[in-house]
Amino acid sequence: MKIGIIIEREYLTRVKKRSFLLITFLAPIFFAALMFLPALLMTQADKFDEKKTIAVVDESTMFIGKIDDTDFNTFIYLDNDIDDAKNLVKEGVYDGVLYIPGTMLNVPTNAEIYSEKQIPMSVTSHIRSSMKNVVERQKMLASGIDPEIVKASATSINVQTIRMSEKDGEQKSFSEFEFILGLFLAVIIYFVIFIFGSQVMRGVIEEKTNRIIEVIVSSVKPFELMMGKIIGIALVGLTQFLIWGVLTLAISGIASTFLPTQDVFSAGTVMSEPIAEMGVETTDAGTMTKVFEVINSINFKDILWCFILYFIGGYFLYSAMFAAVGAAVDNETDTQQFVTPISLLLVIPMVCSSVIATAPDSSFALWMSMIPFTSPVGMMLRIPFGVPIWQVAVSVVILFITFIVFTWLASKVYRTGILMYGKKVSWKEIFRWIKY
Amino acid sequence: MDFLEINNVSKSYGTKKVLNDISIKVPQQSIYGLLGPNGAGKTTLIRILNQITMPDTGQVLLNGNPLTPNDIANIGYLPEERGLYKKMKVGEQAIYLAQLKGMTKKEADKRLRHWFVKFGIASWWDKKVEELSKGMQQKVQFIVTVIHEPKLLIFDEPFSGFDPINVNLLKNEILELRDKGATILFSTHNMASVEELCDNIMLINKGEKILEGSVYDIKQRFKNHSYDVVYRPFDGTGETHLTVSSTNPNELISDIISKGELVSFNEILPSMNEIFINLVSSSNQ
Known part of the structure; x- marks a missing residue:
């Protein structure tokens, strides 16, 4: 052929x-x-992450002791004013300083982090969610709602799609x-x-x-x-x-x-x-x-x-x-x-x-x-x-x-x-x- | 015995008639020249012989029988437009092309090595084609054309791209192939090689056959009875050259001998080149 x-x-x-x-x-x-x-990379991530110590200057006093330490981050609450804290960061005592300014209103919604090196996203998101919890709780209490009830009523609905086919049964x-x-x-x-x-x-x-x-x-x-x-x-x-x-x-x-x-x-x-x-x-x-x-x-x-x-x-x-x-x-x-x-x-x-x-x-x-x-x-x-x-x-x-x-x-x-x-x-x- | 017979072959592309009622007979073991200007229909005729295209009407007989697909193994064709796969090794490629002509790998390998030695290109067996000069590629193509020892060989401008030494080598190979029994169809514009090699020729123009016959007969037919004469007159003026037209050479000779001593007397035959040009230009009018 x-x-x-x-x-x-x-x-x-x-x-x-x-x-x-x-x-x-x-x-x-x-x-x-x-x-x-x-x-x-994910499983080895902790080997790349360094432990960070972050100072907290909270002029509103609402968040003192409310931001929990994590595996990698420790939060130290200072009474110094923000300029002192910034100097401490420059001297290398802390990796960064979280500054929550005092406000005339009841609920502060802004914060700033000063650091020499870039602060990882995981740290900012941890801070954000911690502060969010505190503020939300505060608002609920102010309106006379028991936060425990809200917490208990949170429900996750799971919709499972199951296809019926003659050959393989349900999948x-x-x-x-x-x-x-x-x-x-x-x-x-x-x-x-x-x-x-x-x-x-x-x-x-x-x-x-x-x-x-x-x-x-x-x-x-x-x-x-x-x-x-x-x-x-x-x-x-x-x-x-x-x-x-x-x-x-x-x-x-x-x-x-x-x-x-x-x-x-x-x-x-x-x-x-x-x-x-x-x-x-x-x-x-x-x-x-x-x-x-x-x-x-x-x-x-x-x-x-x-x-x-x-x-x-x-x-x-x-x-x-x-x-x-x-x-x-x-x-x-x-x-x-x-x-x-x-x-x-x-x-x-x-x-x-x-x-x-x-x-x-x-x-x-x-x-x-x-x-x-x-x-x-x-x-x-x-x-x-x-x-x-x-x-x-x-x-x-x-x-x-x-x-x-x-x-x-x-x-x-x-x-x-x-x-x-x-x-x-x-x-x-x-x-x-x-x-x- | 006519090995190849073409009977009343016509072919049109659309409304254009490329071949009109062409018939030729090629005797076995002869070299047949297929002549004509560009676009005369030679390539179409050759493609019909190779069964690349089919004629509209007419018939081609090979050794007395109509062409069949099995005859591919009996025909070797060297096209005018020829090439090789540039990236492939020379030996591999030659074996591939020989296999397509129906040879086994082993047989092809054996015969090819013999030919490569004969043509002095054995050391190029494992080189890629793109590393070869054009002349060497042409040698490979020639070998591939004849490797399966076909009974009918078709060469279209075989000498283009060769230096004079290799043209000579090729001419001798072609004559040797004929002497071994091959019938050869030879298409070219090089009239000198036609006179040297061809036994018979056909001249076509615009798809029509305008001349056919043996080279000798054609030259006789187109001679204009002129003679080249050299003689020494008795008055001692030295050798004299003359070109004379005459229908009676005997009379001419006796006339010359009476005037002086005859040195040489030759009939001037027209060259194929002249015949070609005259016929084609007069048929174009």
């Missing part, structure tokens, strides 16, 4: 390139670093996580279709500008050459995914031995603390546990299969079009007028990604995951939420039929285009070639 020889060449020349090895082996290390570095879902996963998958499939599709185009242009094409088409049919190139590059992509998969598993395996799971959990809570203190809705400590529960409930194997199916379908569809473009032009600079409209088709679902992922069962999302030009990205956005199997089946069948039709059309353009030199080709011309 001659197509086998072509596939072999297309595959081997790319896999043996230094840039391929570099990207294949460095990318997962980079991703793993992105995933684990923040967690690692707890956590749509933020699925949203992010869907977006992640969509971005990946978008990029790989583009990257490998344009590799096909560049390969075709190379053969045409090198004039090697004439020698080759006297030995094989143009269709065989085009398909050999497309399949060969697809295999390069799949090889890369396979290596990435294995490396990711290996690296996360190694990383998790250094980083016991308990630490990851606490890292999660550490991360959520500053957010909570900044006034965002309180995240309770169980959130991370829930996230892990949801992660376990997602069927990653099915998602992986879908990803590979849609990569193959989407890649073949777009690379056939890219191959036709490569054959029609004389050099890479002429490709723009043809590549732009083709890439727009793929960009549409990316632009609509948040609309699709926030309402994955809407009819718009359904259409986006059925139309073959948008379905690879559209379906990736929906898939983590769970998509009925019949929808996936119909969408994949439509995608594969379209790619067969487009490969056939593209091969007609390709056949004529590769032997045509020195001619600026228009869209009209390309449609005429299809009719030959």
Whole structure:
């Protein structure tokens, strides 16, 4: 089989390139670093934090003794005036001085911290929440409300979304996580279709500008050459995914031995603390546990299969079009007028990604995951939420039929285009070639 | 025995007729020159022989049988516009192209190494193509064209880009290939090499055949009966050159001998170059 020889060449020349090895082996290390570095830093955070002693000059006298010491910070209450305290900071006795000016009103709401070095955000947020408690309590008492009652009546409502599916029974879902996963998958499939599709185009242009094409088409049919190139590059992509998969598993395996799971959990809570203190809705400590529960409930194997199916379908569809473009032009600079409209088709679902992922069962999302030009990205956005199997089946069948039709059309353009030199080709011309 | 036979082949692109009812017969083990100005339809005809494009009407017979896809292994084609993958190693690439012609990897490797030694480029086997000079790349392309020992060889401007020494090397190779049994179709604008190599030629212009035959016959047909004469007159004025037109050379010679001593007497045959220019410009009017 001659197509086998072509596939072999297309595959081997790319896999043996230094840039391929570099990207294949460095990318997962980079991703793993992105995933684990923040967690690692969080667990090691106390080693970076220095203990700070902060003087408090409280002219309002409302907060004396009300700001608690923390693991890292000690608060010393002074009777000196603020200028004295500032001098003490300059002499290095204290790391900073918190100055609460006295006010004519009952409730002071401003404070200042003077220091030589920048005071960490965790210290200011601790001070802020402590002062807030004091002031609020004061206000409640003034209005005759017992703060204890308010405290007792605070309630946290937990709404759990549970999806019912016939196959797996009931599953707890956590749509933020699925949203992010869907977006992640969509971005990946978008990029790989583009990257490998344009590799096909560049390969075709190379053969045409090198004039090697004439020698080759006297030995094989143009269709065989085009398909050999497309399949060969697809295999390069799949090889890369396979290596990435294995490396990711290996690296996360190694990383998790250094980083016991308990630490990851606490890292999660550490991360959520500053957010909570900044006034965002309180995240309770169980959130991370829930996230892990949801992660376990997602069927990653099915998602992986879908990803590979849609990569193959989407890649073949777009690379056939890219191959036709490569054959029609004389050099890479002429490709723009043809590549732009083709890439727009793929960009549409990316632009609509948040609309699709926030309402994955809407009819718009359904259409986006059925139309073959948008379905690879559209379906990736929906898939983590769970998509009925019949929808996936119909969408994949439509995608594969379209790619067969487009490969056939593209091969007609390709056949004529590769032997045509020195001619600026228009869209009209390309449609005429299809009719030959 | 005619190894290649083209019968009434026509081809149009849109409304433009590129080939109009072309028929030729190429005897086995001969070199056949395909001549014509740029845009005459030579490349289209060659592409039809290589089954890159199909004729609208007409038929191509190879060894008496219509062309089939299997004949790819019987044809070697060196296109005018030729190139190689720049980033690929020379040896690897030659093996790849030989495999596409239906050879096994092992067989291709063996024969290629032999040819590389013969052409003095053995040390370039593991170099990348982009490191080779243009002439060396041309040598590689020539080797790849003949490596599968095809029965029909098609050379389109084979000598372009070669220095005189390598042109000579190539000419000898082409003659040797013919002597070993190959039939060769040869397209060029270099009329000197046509006279040197070709047994028969065809001249086409604007898709029409305007001349066909053996090089000898054509020259005879287009001669204008002029002679180049050198003689020493009896009056002792020294050697005299004359170009004389005459339909009766015997009469001319006896006339000259009566006036002096004949030194040389040659018929002036038109060069292929002149015939080409005259025919093409008159058919363009």
